Amino acid sequence: MSADTANGKAKIKIDSASKVYETQSGYVHALDNFSSDIQERELVCVVGPSGCGKTTLLWALSGLHPLTSGTVYLDDVPVKGPHPEIGMIFQEANLLPWRNLIKNIEFPFEIKKLNPNDYRDRIQHLLETVGLAGFENKYPRELSGGMQQRASLVRCLSFDPSVMLMDEPFGALDAFTRDEMNLLLLKLWTENQKTIVFVTHSITEALFLADRILVMSPRPGRLTREFKVDLPRPRHLDMQMTPYFMEATKEIKDIIYASIEVEQHADG
Amino acid sequence: MADQLIEKIPDFDKKESTVNVAEEGFIDWTSLTKPPTAKNMREALIILAVAVAIVGGSEVLVRLFNVPNYILPAPSKIFTALVESFDVIGPHILITLQELAIGYSIGAVIGIVLAAVITQIPFIEKIITPYIIILVTTPMLALVPLLVLKLGFGLEPRIVAVALAVGPMVMINSATGFRRTDMAKIALARSYGATTLQLFIKIRFPLALPMIIVGLMVGGIFGLLTAVGAEMVGGGGGLGSRLVFYSSLARMEPFFATIVIIATIGISMYVIFFLIGKKWASWEA
Ligand SMILES: Nc1ncnc2c1ncn2[C@@H]1O[C@H](COP(=O)(O)OP(=O)(O)O)[C@@H](O)[C@H]1O
Numbered sequence: 001m002s003a004d005t006a007n008g009k010a011k012i013k014i015d016s017a018s019k020v021y022e023t024q025s026g027y028v029h030a031l032d033n034f035s036s037d038i039q040e041r042e043l044v045c046v047v048g049p050s051g052c053g054k055t056t057l058l059w060a061l062s063g064l065h066p067l068t069s070g071t072v073y074l075d076d077v078p079v080k081g082p083h084p085e086i087g088m089i090f091q092e093a094n095l096l097p098w099r100n101l102i103k104n105i106e107f108p109f110e111i112k113k114l115n116p117n118d119y120r121d122r123i124q125h126l127l128e129t130v131g132l133a134g135f136e137n138k139y140p141r142e143l144s145g146g147m148q149q150r151a152s153l154v155r156c157l158s159f160d161p162s163v164m165l166m167d168e169p170f171g172a173l174d175a176f177t178r179d180e181m182n183l184l185l186l187k188l189w190t191e192n193q194k195t196i197v198f199v200t201h202s203i204t205e206a207l208f209l210a211d212r213i214l215v216m217s218p219r220p221g222r223l224t225r226e227f228k229v230d231l232p233r234p235r236h237l238d239m240q241m242t243p244y245f246m247e248a249t250k251e252i253k254d255i256i257y258a259s260i261e262v263e264q265h266a267d268g
Numbered sequence: 269m270a271d272q273l274i275e276k277i278p279d280f281d282k283k284e285s286t287v288n289v290a291e292e293g294f295i296d297w298t299s300l301t302k303p304p305t306a307k308n309m310r311e312a313l314i315i316l317a318v319a320v321a322i323v324g325g326s327e328v329l330v331r332l333f334n335v336p337n338y339i340l341p342a343p344s345k346i347f348t349a350l351v352e353s354f355d356v357i358g359p360h361i362l363i364t365l366q367e368l369a370i371g372y373s374i375g376a377v378i379g380i381v382l383a384a385v386i387t388q389i390p391f392i393e394k395i396i397t398p399y400i401i402i403l404v405t406t407p408m409l410a411l412v413p414l415l416v417l418k419l420g421f422g423l424e425p426r427i428v429a430v431a432l433a434v435g436p437m438v439m440i441n442s443a444t445g446f447r448r449t450d451m452a453k454i455a456l457a458r459s460y461g462a463t464t465l466q467l468f469i470k471i472r473f474p475l476a477l478p479m480i481i482v483g484l485m486v487g488g489i490f491g492l493l494t495a496v497g498a499e500m501v502g503g504g505g506g507l508g509s510r511l512v513f514y515s516s517l518a519r520m521e522p523f524f525a526t527i528v529i530i531a532t533i534g535i536s537m538y539v540i541f542f543l544i545g546k547k548w549a550s551w552e553a
């Protein structure tokens with residue numbers, strides 16, 4: 001399902017988002033006049049060099065941090081704080097080490113005062129899909145990095161949010177596990193029909209996953225280019241070897257390096 | 269040992285290095301909270317054999333060299349005294365335990381609550397912490413004569429002394445626990461819409477729990493020392509007063525028997541908290 005086959009209604013509307021952090025050593029302009037619409041059930045990747053404001057953007061979408069100016073709309077309503085329709089996936093799996101797997105998955109239900117028993121079938125099905133059935137009583141320290149991140153996917157999908165915001169979720173994993181997780185994510189996305197905003201600094205990962213890529217400039221983070229990915233679905237790993245994939249990689253790299261050079265000229 | 273070196277692959281980039289409990293605490297209690305334990309039956313047997321050899325050896329040495337009673341009675345004599353004077357000592361055990369239980373409960377509750385509150389307000393914490401450190405480092409025994417003057421010869425001055433010894437110790441360790449803020453976990457809970465109370469119950473408290481348990485364990489041992497000491501200084505009943513009584517009569521067998529009882533109480537407390545820690549704080553190990 002790509003951007004133009006979706007029903008055309010913007011699920012998330014980012015309107016002139018800017019963020020300035022106030023620190024002891026002065027102001028940090030992290031995000032500058034960023035605007036984009038994200039369609040329902042679209043999978044959008046955000047790429048950009050480290051420190052360009054990707055996390056800042058994502059946290060603003062989630063309502064965890066306010067913007068300095070600009071507005072984010074979810075279903076046409078401004079996002080002012082944490083929203084029940086949004087599920088976050090963090091850079092690390094971020095499981096609670098004092099809870100076993102199933103208690104970790106039930107954590108959002110406890111906070112939201114929902115009864116996880118009403119969602120048992122869903123949770124069980126998700127655990128089976130990601131290959132964690134039978135590990136319910138294991139503690140995070142007993143799970144590998146990949147398993148922990150799978151668990152955090154289940155935790156996020158279990159309460160069925162319509163939007164998933166993912167911040168470099170597989171960045172800490174080795175290349176093989178990362179490919180595996182990307183395939184798993186696409187499978188879950190196809191089954192669950194979520195709108196996903198996926199932040200990464202890997203162009204390969206972005207091209208492999210996305211309908212559309214938002215390329216960001218170095219700080220202050222601006223949207224330099226929206227890149228539509230012309231790869232058929234379902235995606236498979238072989239596609240990474242195609243001439244289109246290589247050319248697209250180079251094109252995005254050039255966009256990013258060009259913006260870095262502009263930055264350096266401006267500095268010097 | 270070379271084979272062990274080859275087999276064990278070290279964690280090179282352990283990202284969130286499980287912060288060592290003792291590292292960030294006020295005092296290093298690692299040897300208390302993470303004692304080396306027997307790996308297998310053979311090690312356990314050797315450890316046991318050494319213990320038997322020490323007790324048996326001292327028995328033999330005391331008899332062989334005719335060590336006078338007032339220096340060290342033979343272990344067998346101490347044991348006999350323990351059995352024979354248990355009827356006399358028994359009520360005193362109850363007195364000491366009562367002081368300990370009441371003083372400890374008061375001190376521990378105040379310590380934990382105070383730690384939870386002040387760590388939320390860094391400025392208040394800065395104001396209060398110096399006094400807590402003074403309380404931790406001052407032996408509360410020094411206050412007992414004063415407390416006796418105010419509160420008489422009953423249990424009260426000792427209960428107060430125990431609470432004063434336990435409270436700051438529990439507080440300072442709990443505060444270390446509550447000060448841990450894992451922003452990622454707090455953000456996680458907030459993303460589900462957690463309230464401040466939910467954040468405290470579901471994130472801050474579990475994060476602090478291992479340090480609270482360390483504080484409760486160390487506080488318990490300090491409380492016992494203070495209870496016995498206060499009984500020695502302040503008169504009245506209790507195991508401490510028995511120590512004074514037996515030593516003044518140079519009755520060393522029941523004197524050492526009393527010490528064995530005090531040690532047993534101390535070790536029991538230690539074991540209880542060790543087991544609690546194993547159950548509730550082992551995720552950190
Ligand atoms: N809480 C903060 N206070 C001050 N500066 C911040 C804060 N968070 C992020 N920054 C700065 O804002 C910029 C963008 O950060 P971030 O959004 O984390 O970038 P990215 O996720 O793309 O690496 C960085 O230069 C970072 O140092």
Ligand SMILES: [Mg+2]
Nearest residue numbers: 054055056167
């Ligand atoms: Mg980031």
